[in-house]
Amino acid sequence: MRDPNRANRYPLRRRQVVEHLVTDMDDLLVVAGLGAPTWDATAAGDRDLTCPLWGAMGGTAMIGLGLALARPDRRVLVVTGDGDMLMGLGSLATVALQRPANLSVVVLDNERYGETGMQATHTAGPTDLAAVAHACGFEQAATLHDEEELDRATPAILEGEGPLFFAVKVRAEAPPLVLPPRDGAHLKDRFRMALIGTE
Amino acid sequence: MTDSPPTWPADIHAALKALGVRHVPCVPDAGHARLIELCRNDDEMRVVPLTTEEEGVAMLAGSWLGGRRGVLLMQSSGIGNCVNMFSTVRVGRYPLLTLIAMRGQWGEANPWQMPMGRNAAAILELSGFQVLGLDDAGMAAETVSAGGRTAFEANEMVAVLVSQRLIGSKAFAPTEDG
Incomplete structure (x- = not known):
């Protein structure tokens, strides 16, 4: 029997996972999905080469x-x-x-819709995102449950041959909001300026 | 008189190439079939088949972040799949050029194509697009070039509606029966 509250006890914490992945990775190009992953990415450091999304639901990948x-x-x-x-x-x-060799997709899977009141998503039920990704053709797709698994997967996430997919099971929690700038045009322009030197 | 294949798909391909378009996300469509084939055979272009049109809207925002220009090819029925993603493009002032093969217009025989066909231009305008019509094969290159300049240089959303009169309407049934 599936426990609907199991995510309340997952050991990995979303803020630490993102900080672990992006800290000191100055050349990494990051796209952060709405809303909590955008706050997580900003908590790890507001950086020009991150595109934080306040919208675009379903379009991050x-x-x-x-x-x-x-x-x-x-x-x-x-x-x-x-x-x-x-x-x-x-x-x-x-x-x-x-088959983009340079793309890693990391889903912070807390099995909840965080921005709308922590309602259960389909992954709290039967849906296994890594299995979906694998069935779609990602040769490397896995679910990570704890720090040891995350550490072991980190070199692949940051340097492995893509496309790579990892569903990281994180605790269902709502850390304090850390907001990036709101203006989408500004976020785009500063990303392009940092990457290619032009708006 | 023999029917030679129309040249407007090649004219559009040449115009896209001159604009520096490299990424071509699309949902296959009969009206765009020749153009998609030309893009596929072009080593400088990357055709990206989509499962739904809104993926292409998001993808081209990412392409632009990385310094690449692209064009989204779709049929008019795909417009409705994109509306929420259009707001990302608008709020970010990303350029977006899309070429839309129209259904629900000239000689349409499928009633299910009519609603999106009739509403296409209005929905696009409400979403923030400059809408350019293309009814005359001789204007194909010029229209796409003009739309592309506005999209990529003025950071605008531009849709070129390729008329069903230009594409030809699809036949469904043997006429002697019905």
């Missing part, structure tokens, strides 16, 4: 794909939530078909 195809010389990390990923499941098939 596809923004990552466009960026990864545009810049095959750079590692692209998509950090998003289970709600966003569920809304764009088809994009896993689209990404897998393109």
